[in-house]
Amino acid sequence: MTDTRSVKNKTVFMSGGSRGIGLAIALRAARDGANVVIAAKTDTPHPKLPGTIHTAVSEIEAAGGQGLAVLCDIREEAQVAAAVEQAVSRFGGIDICVNNASAIALTGTLDTEMKRYDLMNQVNARGTFLVSKLCLPHLLNADNPHILNLSPPLDMSAKWFKNHVAYSMAKYGMSLCTLGMAAEFEEQGVAVNSLWPLTAIDTAAVRNVLGGDALASISRSPEIVADAAHAVLTRPARQCTGQFLIDELVLMEEGVTDFAPYAPAGTGRLAADFFVPDWVFEKVSTKVMRGAFG
Template identity: 35%
Template sequence: MSDTALPATGDLTGKVAFVAGASRGIGAAVAEGLAAAGASVAVAARSEQEGALPGTIHAVAQRITAAGGRALAVQCDVTSEESVDAAIAATVAEFGGIDILVANAGVMWLAPIEKTPLKRWQLCLDVNLTGVFLVTKAVIPHLRARGGGSLIAITTTGVDMVDRGANAYWISKAAVERMYLGLASDLRGDNIAVNCLSPTRVVLTEGWQAGSGGREIPPEMVEPPEAMADAAVLLAAQNADGITGTVQRSEHLIAAR
């Protein structure tokens, strides 16, 4: 409830998590972290085979099961309501319900507005905003049926960097933060925690490196993906009596334990 409340412990035994955008980068690290904390995890993304970027849902699911966890690789295009609904249904059929959502699927475009083609602008909105809307809408009834749970949307510190201009990526993530901050109020009575989580520094994922335009990041500004995983586990353990309606920075949240 308060952004200063200490988080609950990260024991997720018996919980089921759906992680969208989990084939690589932050999503893969979060999926593996949730599984290590005891959750059964649906590893959801479009990537069933290696493509332009490394990583597949099957490889992540295999790493989880090899480590003794439970995972289901499920194909999911977050821009398609039909695909999202099918992925959620497959998860419920396999694990019996859903307690946790991590909405991580995203595409990056950091060019200034005047250098942004319409198709790139629309893609950022379709994946980063509408995609979060679709997976969130689809899982809410399942969390409600379990008596509560946790919704987590992955955002970015770039939302606050207004002194550095505007781009489609930051704008789409700002809209997600507004959606989730309002949704926390809507779902408080259903015992569902709703929070946004962003890296404190820069996580050099495959997607970031492909979409960053060659930007150089000083070593001291680089954050390991495991920090996001640890923070996600803490937020995943919340309900409406704990941390909700906040935008959290990964390393700050971990330090507050």
């Protein structure tokens, strides 16, 4: 994708981002010369997961950006407030807020412990609301302010709830933030959108929680979401808000026709992600296996 649009010198406040999709979005911004704040919990190496806030910042700076690592649990209001204050103190403001942090447990009602229910709803729905709320006073002073939530389209089909209602409630809570805040701040010019992948993405969650190497082998790389996010975040905020976007459709609008670089070599069909509405599959050329999630 050739694109002259840039987030150079913009400040991105990212929840999570030590690894996976969040880190890929951060590195795409860094290649433009952006400032990226990684506000996440992983301060020391995890025995099963790659990356920390410090390794993320090292990668951001190696890619050409400026980074700031902030130890932050987005369930704690005081910690988020302190992280936002550090970001503004270091970089002078916040132009973009990316709500990437998420918790997942694909359990049915009887098998979902309330502490896990609370975790998912506190991180996903409440965390998105809180991070957005505390970034907004600074976004309102930015030239082209964006909030981007890594959350699904609001497709209210029972199939997306029946096997993991607690998780679906938490993820849809993020999307309800998009729906409401986009309308609330439209006149002030703050764009609020959701972005979601068409296919499964090869992340630690896929390998460790959802399907292991078998699912990873039919999943795309996080860079497809990062490229789509970059496209959204460089659009005029007043012309792009309140949308529930799918990565491949975003890139198709940008003129991308070859999606093979995002897929594993030799891949035939890819696994469709959770929450992708039926109408989306009519618009894409990718061969996907639907029903891998539900």
